[in-house]
Amino acid sequence: MPLIVEIAGWAGAGLILIAYVLLSLRRIGAESVIYQGLNVVGSAGFVVNGWAHGALPSVGLNLLWLLVGGWALSRILRARRPGQPVGPGQPPPIA
Template structure:
């Protein structure tokens, strides 16, 4: 296994741990579903899994995680937009 493959594996396992941690924290009531921390954990985790699964040729997983990250980014944008509208 060369250095690139090791880095890809580390990215994948770290990403999986981040997504799992976000779910555990959400389930324990430590994070809010529309909160920035939860959404960013999902965006970062999904991005890492896109890198890992894309490199390994697991295109269905890569596609799913692209959508997963896009949902997180959309939610962050939407929450921020609503928050700004409420201040006006």
């Protein structure tokens, strides 16, 4: 395997672990750009590594993880814009 594939996998693991530790220690919240960004980039690293190793269940799980994180990240960023609807059941952003 090329070294870059292994680096992507280990970096992905590290980023997801960092996100989980920071969330568990209440240093960041689940609605933070940092938390969702770490998860999106980390899962992308797992997708690259899993694909190269032919680990399709891991690829599938991490593609879904990436999509959920990307969706959450887009909601967080849209909520920061004044006048943008946040979504059903969500309070409007406080100015």
